[in-house]
Every structure is written in structure tokens, then in C-alpha cells.
Amino acid sequence: xxxxxxxxxxxxxxxxxxxxxxxxxxxxxxxxxxxxxxxxxxxxxxxxxxxxxxxxxxxxxxxxxxxxxxxxxxxxxxxxxxxxxxxxxxxxxxxxxxxxxxxxxxxxxxxxxxxxxxxxxxxxxxxxxxxxxxxxxxxxxxxxxxxxxxxxxxxxxxxxxxxxxxxxxxxxxxxxxxxxxxxxxxxxxxxxxxxxxxxxxxxxxxxxxxxxxxxxxxxxxxxxxxxxxxxxxxxxxxxxxxxxxxxxxxxxxx
Amino acid sequence: xxxxxxxxxxxxxxxxxxxxxxxxxxxxxxxxxxxxxxxxxxxxxxxxxxxxxxxxxxxxxxxxxxxxxxxxxxxxxxxxxxxxxxxxxxxxxxxxxxxxxx
Amino acid sequence: xxxxxxxxxxxxxxxxxxxxxxxxxxxxxxxxxxxxxxxxxxxxxxxxxxxxxxxxxxxxxxxxxxxxxxxxxxxxxxxxxxxxxxxxxxxxxxxxxxxxxxxxxxxxxxxxxxxxxxxxxxxxxxxxxxxxxxxxxxxxxxxxxxxxxxxxxxxxxxxxxxxxxxxxxxxxxxxxxxxxxxxxxxxxxxxxxxxxxxxxxxxxxxxxxxxxxxxxxxxxxxxxxxxxxxxxxxxxxxxxxxxxxxxxxxxxxxxxxxxxxxxxxxxxxxxxxxxxxxxxxxxxxxxxxxxxxxxxxxx
Ligand code: SF4
Ligand code: SF4
Numbered sequence: 001x002x003x004x005x006x007x008x009x010x011x012x013x014x015x016x017x018x019x020x021x022x023x024x025x026x027x028x029x030x031x032x033x034x035x036x037x038x039x040x041x042x043x044x045x046x047x048x049x050x051x052x053x054x055x056x057x058x059x060x061x062x063x064x065x066x067x068x069x070x071x072x073x074x075x076x077x078x079x080x081x082x083x084x085x086x087x088x089x090x091x092x093x094x095x096x097x098x099x100x101x102x103x104x105x106x107x108x109x110x111x112x113x114x115x116x117x118x119x120x121x122x123x124x125x126x127x128x129x130x131x132x133x134x135x136x137x138x139x140x141x142x143x144x145x146x147x148x149x150x151x152x153x154x155x156x157x158x159x160x161x162x163x164x165x166x167x168x169x170x171x172x173x174x175x176x177x178x179x180x181x182x183x184x185x186x187x188x189x190x191x192x193x194x195x196x197x198x199x200x201x202x203x204x205x206x207x208x209x210x211x212x213x214x215x216x217x218x219x220x221x222x223x224x225x226x227x228x229x230x231x232x233x234x235x236x237x238x239x240x241x242x243x244x245x246x247x248x249x250x251x252x253x254x
Numbered sequence: 255x256x257x258x259x260x261x262x263x264x265x266x267x268x269x270x271x272x273x274x275x276x277x278x279x280x281x282x283x284x285x286x287x288x289x290x291x292x293x294x295x296x297x298x299x300x301x302x303x304x305x306x307x308x309x310x311x312x313x314x315x316x317x318x319x320x321x322x323x324x325x326x327x328x329x330x331x332x333x334x335x336x337x338x339x340x341x342x343x344x345x346x347x348x349x350x351x352x353x354x355x356x
Numbered sequence: 357x358x359x360x361x362x363x364x365x366x367x368x369x370x371x372x373x374x375x376x377x378x379x380x381x382x383x384x385x386x387x388x389x390x391x392x393x394x395x396x397x398x399x400x401x402x403x404x405x406x407x408x409x410x411x412x413x414x415x416x417x418x419x420x421x422x423x424x425x426x427x428x429x430x431x432x433x434x435x436x437x438x439x440x441x442x443x444x445x446x447x448x449x450x451x452x453x454x455x456x457x458x459x460x461x462x463x464x465x466x467x468x469x470x471x472x473x474x475x476x477x478x479x480x481x482x483x484x485x486x487x488x489x490x491x492x493x494x495x496x497x498x499x500x501x502x503x504x505x506x507x508x509x510x511x512x513x514x515x516x517x518x519x520x521x522x523x524x525x526x527x528x529x530x531x532x533x534x535x536x537x538x539x540x541x542x543x544x545x546x547x548x549x550x551x552x553x554x555x556x557x558x559x560x561x562x563x564x565x566x567x568x569x570x571x572x573x574x575x576x577x578x579x580x581x582x583x584x585x586x587x588x589x590x591x592x593x594x595x596x597x598x599x600x601x602x603x604x605x606x607x608x609x610x611x612x613x614x615x616x617x618x619x620x621x622x623x624x625x626x627x628x629x630x631x632x633x634x635x636x637x638x639x640x641x642x643x644x645x646x647x648x649x650x651x652x653x654x655x
Contacts, residue, residue, distance in 0.1 A: 033570065103559065118327055122319075124264035125516070126558035135558055163316040164263065166517035166526065166557045167494065199320035203327065258511035262592055264518060264556035269511060269595070299470045299507055301644055316515035349595070 004046065004057045005249025006039050006073065007082065007242075008064030011102035011130070012215065014245040015042040017050045017057070021089070021250070025050035026242050039070050061252030063244050065104070065123075075252040079244060080119050084110045086247030087211045090237060095207025098197060098226075098234065099244070100216035102130040105197050109204035120200035126165040128196040130216045135165055136189045139172050140182050144219075147186050151221025154187035168192065186221055194225035201230060210234045213243040257299060259310035260318045260349070268319045269349040270310050270337075276345035279306035283346060286336040289314065289321040308345065319350075326351055376402075378417035378435050386414055386442055391649060394447045395472070395641025396429045396463060398456030399634075401493030401521060401607065405432035406638035407442065411646050413479075415440055416635050425456035433462075449649035451641040455494065455514075467644050469637050470499055470510045476640030477603045478505025481627055486599040489589065490636070491608030493521040496589060498596040505640075509596050517557045519588040521607045524614075526561055527581050531574055539613035542578040549576050551584035560584065578613065586617035593622065603627045605636035 002024075007014040009031065016026040027045035032038055039062070047053060062073035063082035077085070079099070087097045088110065099106040104123040110116050122128035126135070137147035158180065162168040168189070175185050201210070210232060216222055217240035227233050237243060260269035274297060283292045291314045297303040314321055325335050337346050386392065389409035397404045399421060406416045417436035421428045429452065433444060444462065452460030453472040460466070469490070477488045483503040490497040495514035501507050517523050528535045549572075554560040560581065567577050589608075602624050608614055610633065619626045 033566070120323060122265055124554070124556055124559070126556050127263070128265075131558055163261075163515050164517050164557075166522055196320055199323055203323035255507050256509040256596075258509070258596065260511075261513045261515035262519075262595075263516035264554065264559065267595065298468045299510065301465070301467045301471055302647070 001253055002057050003249045003252040004043060004060045005245040006043055006062045007245035007248060008039060009101055010065050013038055013042040014242050015046040016242055016245040016249050017046050018249040028241060035069055059252035061248035063248040077248045077251045080106060080108050080116060082244045082247030084108050084114055084116055085250050086243035087213060088114050089250055091211055091235060093209045094211040096201060096210040098201050098210060098212045099214040100130060100197060101214040105129050107200040107204045118204040120203050122196060127163055128193060132165045132193055133189060135169060136172060139169050140185055148219040148221040150183045151186035151190050152224055154183040156184055157191060158184055158188045160188045160192045190221040190225040193222060194229045198226060198229040206230060212236050213240045215241050259315050261316055267349055270318060271347045272308050273345045274307050276343040277308050278343055282340045283308055283337045286340045291321060376419045380415040380440055381413055384409055384414050391646060392447050393642045393645035393649060394450040395638040395645060396432060396450060396452050396460050397454040397637035397641060398425050398429050398460060399454045399492055402634060403428040403432040404635045404638040405436040406635055406642045407436055408642040411643060418634050425459035426461050429460040449645040451645040453637050453641040465648060467641060470497060470507055472637045472640030473605060474499050474501040474507045475505040475643050476636035477605060479639055479643060480636055481603045484601045485603045487602045489593060489604045490606040491520060491589060492606045496520050496592060498593050500596055511596050513592060518555050519585060523557045523585060526557055527564060530561060530564060538578055539611045541575045542582045542613035544575045545579045549580045551587055552580045555588055582613035583617050586614050586621055590618055590621045598622055598624060601627055605633045607634060609633040
């Protein structure tokens with residue numbers, strides 16, 4: 001059976017095509033105003049890569065923040081549900097899933113059969129999500145990738161007191177004036193996000209295997225801060241953005 | 255006075271309210287709070303009051319959502335929070351509870 | 357009371373800052389006063405000094421806060437005293453308030469903005485005031501008080517930039533519109549647009565950029581932003597509860613784009629600001645200074 005999963009993220013839209021549970025193709029595009037059209041575009045891109053057409057797909061599952069408005073999908077899955085399903089499918093030993101996207105952070109605790117025990121969410125506040133690094137990297141004139149990497153070269157940890165991405169920016173400007181190195185500033189930012197994310201992860205409970213997914217899993221600086229805070233090494237899938245979409249496609253198959 | 259300590263940000267409202275009329279300054283709330291959220295001292299919002307009163311520690315006020323998370327798990331039932339329970343005059347209340355919403 | 361507002365010369369255009377001002381109440385001979393007190397409010401954006409003679413407003417100033425709080429406090433005081441002949445030594449008691457209140461070296465006591473704003477608004481607007489909304493550069497406070505200016509309920513939000521002056525500055529900077537023009541421009545629209553949907557300033561800024569790109573005229577974007585700001589502040593007020601009379605202090609009180617929309621949202625009249633609204637905290641501090649000085653004298 002061929003199913004598709006679409007994950008309507010706040011910054012990007014992901015689509016995957018599954019055949020009997022195996023990933024045939026995946027596609028990611030930037031989001032924009034016309035969600036429905038873009039969802040279709042993301043799906044068409046994935047279908048093209050899989051050399052299939054829409055009529056080959058039996059079921060379409062959709063998840064993400066704007067998931068309600070996609071009329072051509074026949075199954076809607078919550079983000080938490082899709083994350084857990086996708087994560088457990090690829091990594092059966094995982095009990096705690098952390099998902100950090102552009103605008104949200106989530107921590108989910110689940111049982112071996114995919115039942116969700118507890119979860120915590122931060123959404124709609126940039127301070128606990130990826131957008132925070134984006135605006136901070138702009139403040140110190142580095143690309144997001146450079147910002148992530150330079151964080152690893154930090155020699156000292158400085159606390160960032162502001163709990164708001166806007167106020168943190170003024171604080172960072174102060175640090176620049178005080179001649180703090182870019183590495184230490186980047187680390188301070190990643191430590192700040194990590195503190196909030198790990199508070200959520202600890203609240204839901206840390207299993208032996210913790211999986212980090214979402215676009216921010218590619219940020220090596222944040223990963224380093226998280227590992228330190230959680231005192232373990234998080235597992236990261238090769239393509240961490242697509243787990244939610246895979247979960248949605250799996251749900252559609254049921 | 256109803257002293258609301260905390261904040262509202264894009265994600266929601268997180269306030270701990272201390273009713274200074276009810277608070278007798280006993281300090282029973284300090285110990286049971288795992289995140290050290292409370293302190294006792296002179297009422298900084300009423301310079302003419304002489305009796306000590308409880309307040310949320312300034313450094314913690316901007317982090318309450320995360321600090322109180324372990325006391326408010328989604329999946330498990332919690333009757334009363336440690337701080338609320340410890341306060342015999344009933345001066346402490348929270349504006350938010352972690353509810354299971356899917 | 358006449359307010360001779362002098363605008364200081366700007367070197368560089370900074371779109372997001374309010375002009376500075378100072379004033380002296382004419383007809384008061386301070387040398388005859390039996391008690392002279394001072395209130396200093398060191399805020400994140402501006403600092404105010406208020407001088408009171410026997411509990412009456414004598415002079416005040418409002419200036420930018422510099423990087424250094426003690427210096428900002430001193431500068432505000434010196435400017436308030438300018439031309440009055442009064443010297444800092446003539447002041448009997450000084451109370452510091454505001455976010456930099458513990459950094460006022462010449463103050464005998466520091467008192468929170470909450471207490472000072474209630475007291476100050478009670479003086480400036482009269483005893484009928486029950487709700488005070490203060491939206492400053494980095495925070496938003498809602499205070500409910502009784503007829504003596506004593507606080508009954510308060511809440512303060514200084515964690516999040518949304519619904520604070522900072523949130524307004526960000527849009528002023530983004531659109532290169534002077535902050536004092538935002539209110540007027542935001543009403544120059546054919547019809548009121550829906551509010552910007554994101555609360556978070558970071559996301560709202562991105563949303564505003566998107567609206568501009570999609571062809572919205574600047575004024576319409578400002579209207580949508582002001583409306584969102586009013587809604588957001590309104591939500592906070594409702595948590596504390598709203599009662600008449602309703603007064604507004606702080607920099608945001610001068611932004612009619614937010615004030616008028618807020619009044620509509622809460623369905624309440626907001627008292628027109630008859631004084632420089634930014635001085636309410638410092639006025640309250642100077643009044644507390646009088647009470648505290650008298651208490652000390654009795655000892
Ligand atoms: S809920 Fe828990 S962490 Fe929060 S104040 Fe009460 S005791 Fe402290
Ligand atoms: S303005 Fe700051 S605190 Fe408020 S929601 Fe945005 S990042 Fe969070």
C-alpha cells in the first residue's frame with residue numbers, strides 16, 4: 001500500500017511517500033501564505049521523486065500546526081501523535097522524543113506500543129524554539145549554520161538572563177559591546193533554549209533512549225548544549241525533519 | 255493585595271497569585287517547593303506594611319512555566335501542588351495547570 | 357499647571373524614542389517649603405526625576421536612560437533642578453523606583469514601580485482612579501488600587517516583549533516610522549484590518565513583513581499591529597479585572613493607536629493624560645518619600 005504524509009510546519013512543509021512502510025521519497029519546501037496550495041506542491045514534489053502520481057496514493061495523512069485546512073488529506077494526526085509514531089517506527093527503543101522546530105518545541109514520553117504517556121509543549125514563543133537562534137545569529141552577523149558551529153568553540157558559559165528572544169537580543173548587543181566572543185554568545189543562546197527544552201524533557205521523563213527530531217536537530221551547537229543539560233547523548237535520525245511526516249503517513253495506512 | 259507574579263507570553267499565561275491579606279509570613283511554602291520559588295520578606299509593593307509576606311523569588315518569576323512543569327504533569331493526576339498544600343491560610347494559587355490536550 | 361515641553365535636538369534620527377521633556381510649576385517659592393522630596397524613576401528607556409515641595413509637584417524631567425543607571429538618575433535630577441535655584445542638598449528625602457531603583461546612589465529607599473505608580477496616578481488623576489495600566493519600555497503593569505492609591509491587585513509582565521514599548525519600537529524600526537506618529541498613521545486606513553495574529557514579537561514582526569510584501573499599505577500594517585497590541589494588553593488587564601476610573605501611564609499612553617483601540621476593546625473610557633504620563637512612577641516615589649521622611653522626623 002502506498003501512503004503519503006504531509007507535515008505542515010511553521011517554517012517548512014514536508015511530504016513523504018511510503019510504500020508498505022518503506023520511505024520511497026521525501027520533499028521539503030518553505031511555507032508561505034497559501035497553505036493548501038503549498039501542501040499540494042510539497043506532495044507533488046515527493047510524488048515526482050517517487051515517480052508516482054496522486055492516484056497511486058491510497059491514503060494521505062497530514063499533521064502540523066496548520067493541518068486542519070488540507071482538504072485532500074483523509075487522515076489528520078496530531079503533531080505529538082505523528083512524532084511518536086514516526087520516531088518509534090524508525091527507532092523502536094526510543095521512549096522520549098524531543099522535537100524542536102522553528103516555532104515550537106515539544107517533549108513526548110511514550111510506551112513501546114506508541115501510547116503517549118505525557119508531553120509538554122512550547123509554542124508561539126520564539127524563546128523556546130528555533131527562531132530564537134535565527135534572530136540571534138542575525139544579531140551577531142553569522143549564518144545559522146556558522147552560528148551553530150561556532151558555539152562548539154566556546155570556552156566559557158555565560159548565562160543569558162532574558163527569557164524573551166527580543167530582550168535577549170538587547171542582552172546580546174551588550175555582550176558584543178563587552179567584547180564577548182561570538183562563540184560564547186552562540187553557546188549562551190543555545191544553552192538558553194536547551195534549558196527550556198530540557199526542563200520539558202525532564203518533566204515528561206527521560207527514557208534510556210532519547211530521540212531528537214525536527215529541523216533544529218541539525219544544529220550541532222544546540223545538540224551539544226542539550227546533551228550536557230540532559231547528561232546523555234540524544235539520538236538523531238539522519239533526516240530529522242521528516243519524522244512527523246513519516247508518522248502521518250504511517251497513521252494514514254492504519 | 256492580590257500579588258500576581260509571573261508572565262504572559264506567546265505560549266500562555268503563567269501567574270502565581272499570593273493573597274497578601276491571607277499570607278501570615280510563616281514561610282511554610284519555602285521548603286516544599288523543589289524550585290525555590292518563594293521567599294519571605296518585607297512587602298516590596300506596600301512600603302507602609304510592616305509584617306513580612308511571601309513573594310515569588312524575582313529570578314524565578316520569568317521562568318514559572320518551566321519551573322512548575324514537574325509539579326504539573328499532563329498524564330498523572332495531581333490533587334494539589336506542594337506550595338498550595340503547604341500554605342495553611344490558602345494564600346497561594348496558580349493561574350495555569352498542565353492539562354492533557356491532544 | 358503649565359507644561360513647557362522643550363524638545364531636545366536630535367543628532368541622529370531614532371525612530372523609536374519619545375522626546376525628552378522638563379517642566380517647573382510656576383508660582384511656587386520652594387525656599388518656603390518645609391519639606392522637599394524627590395522621586396527618581398529609572399526605567400529601561402527613560403528616567404524621570406520629580407521634585408515635590410510639601411507634597412506638591414514642583415518640577416520634573418524625563419530623559420533617556422543611558423547605559424549607567426546611577427548616572428541617568430543624577431542627570432534626570434540635575435535637569436529637573438535646572439533653572440530653579442534648588443540644589444540636590446536641599447532635598448530632604450529621595451526614593452528610587454523603576455527597574456534601576458536600586459542603582460540610585462542618592463536615594464534613601466527603593467520602592468517598586470507597582471506601589472509608586474498607584475500612588476502617583478492617585479495624585480495625578482485624583483482618587484477616583486481604580487485601574488492603572490502602565491506600559492513601559494520593557495514591561496506592562498496592571499494595578500488596581502483603592503481611593504487612597506493603595507494597591508489591591510497587581511500583575512506585571514516583564515518577561516515578554518509583546519505588549520510592551522519594545523514591541524512597538526520593533527515595528528517602528530522595521531517600518532522606519534517615528535514612534536510618535538504610529539498612532540495617527542494607524543487611523544489613516546479605509547477600514548480597520550484584522551489584528552496581526554502572532555502574539556510573539558518575533559513572529560509578529562515576520563508577519564508584518566509578510567503583510568507589507570503582500571501589498572498592504574504601511575498604515576494598514578500599523579493598524580493591524582496596534583490592534584494586536586491593544587488586544588494583548590487588554591487580555592492582561594482582564595486577568596487583574598478592570599474598574600473605573602481607568603488611567604494609563606507610561607510611554608504607551610501617548611500612542612493613541614493603541615489607547616483608542618484598547619478603550620474600544622474593554623468598552624471603557626480611558627482618562628485623557630493631562631500630564632506627562634511618564635512621570636507617574638516618580639511622582640509616587642516623591643510622595644512616599646514625604647511619608648517616609650515624616651516618619652523619620654517623628655522618631
Ligand atoms: S508548583 Fe511546584 S515548582 Fe511551582 S511553585 Fe509550586 S511547589 Fe514550586
Ligand atoms: S516576545 Fe519574547 S517572550 Fe514574548 S512570545 Fe516572543 S520570544 Fe516569547
